[in-house]
């Protein structure tokens with residue numbers, strides 16, 4: 074029976090017990106020491122191949138990338154950083170790996186290079202850590218909401234609504250492209266996409282989530298989300314995962330409290346369950362920064378940064394205050410911002426990062442955005458100009474959460490929809506929640522990959538999702 078390396082490394086040496094391990098060879102030194110990894114932990118198991126145990130032909134096949142099965146006794150290790158090692162009594166090759174051809178050499182590869190061989194990058198320490206942490210975060214998401222009594226609601230991926238009203242949708246069609254139904258002017262009639270309806274991949278499960286919350290009380294969604302924006306940034310994917318809680322009888326302040334508690338819970342979970350992976354990533358960043366000039370290095374290490382988020386309340390400011398801070402900043406005065414600042418602008422990532430990284434040095438919740446730059450469903454504030462929106466900005470990331478209290482007043486919602494040109498007949502399902510027993514409610518969306526970026530200290534969103542979908546990556 075196979076024992077996983079993670080479990081084995083926790084065990085005490087034993088004179089009697091034999092263990093079997095299977096994994097991939099990271100390195101093989103002096104024809105004697107195999108560093109073996111099976112993905113269960115960042116740490117390798119040292120497998121010692123005693124002299125004379127196997128013949129030369131087999132020794133040659135123990136190469137980086139090969140998979141092997143080893144059996145033996147666990148003994149105390151004299152090596153640094155490991156308490157035990159496996160003294161092999163049998164070694165078997167499961168799968169050979171030609172060292173001349175194997176793209177992953179036992180040396181440091183750049184993330185750019187690894188992105189090009191994304192199908193193999195899981196085998197590196199960096200990516201195996203990232204994806205174990207991604208798993209832990211996903212698990213913690215469900216645990217958090219389950220503990221609070223939220224219902225996990227599965228919202229559709231194929232839908233006819235554009236929840237964000239931004240028109241960034243991937244069309245889904247059942248039509249054969251050659252003989253698609255045409256409109257009078259000859260253009261394709263997309264209203265016929267899906268058996269007589271125009272359909273797209275969801276940009277957000279929120280609208281359907283609101284239907285659930287106004288009956289079940291508190292729900293959350295957690296699924297893939299699609300945005301057909303042609304943006305090649307380190308923060309955007311065409312396919313990303315989003316967590317969207319929605320709560321009846323909750324206002325914007327309850328919403329902020331929940332989002333803050335949620336983010337802290339996720340961080341705490343990973344610090345408790347993935348300490349080895351975090352320590353590795355923390356160290357990786359420190360090594361990487363050594364080549365940077367002092368002023369380009371991060372002020373805090375990864376684990377320090379996470380501790381700051383855990384131990385401090387998030388700053389809460391209004392959009393208007395954010396604009397005032399930006400206008401008074403040395404960066405603005407020295408014309409360091411690429412985009413101009415004035416009340417009414419959509420905050421650019423350079424502005425968001427100034428607020429969190431230079432000014433407050435911790436996560437910031439910004440509320441009360443101008444209604445013209447936000448979605449139609451947000452609740453209007455009494456000033457008539459702003460809405461009860463909240464974005465959470467995180468150091469190194471920028472916007473990590475977007476949310477709001479929803480407009481529960483039918484007349485105001487209808488007026489806003491008319492203003493932005495959303496036909497009410499397409500939204501009858503949604504409007505019914507306001508017609509029958511409407512309640513104050515609110516919710517938010519946490520971009521899962523941005524959260525993984527934050528927790529792992531990785532800097533490119535393509536490196537925290539197993540198979541990135543961006544305008545330039547769609548191979549497999």
Ligand code: 4AD
Nearest residue numbers: 277279309310313317473474475476516517518520
């Ligand atoms: O701010 P957004 O667009 O808000 C919504 O979709 C709301 N319906 C959420 C809600 O209130 N239920 O997106 C929410 C979050 C952003 O803050 C960001 O973290 C992430 O989703 N996000 C993206 N992540 C990766 N790639 C993209 N293209 C993203 N667009 C948004």
Ligand code: MG
Nearest residue numbers: 464472474475
């Ligand atoms: Mg947003």
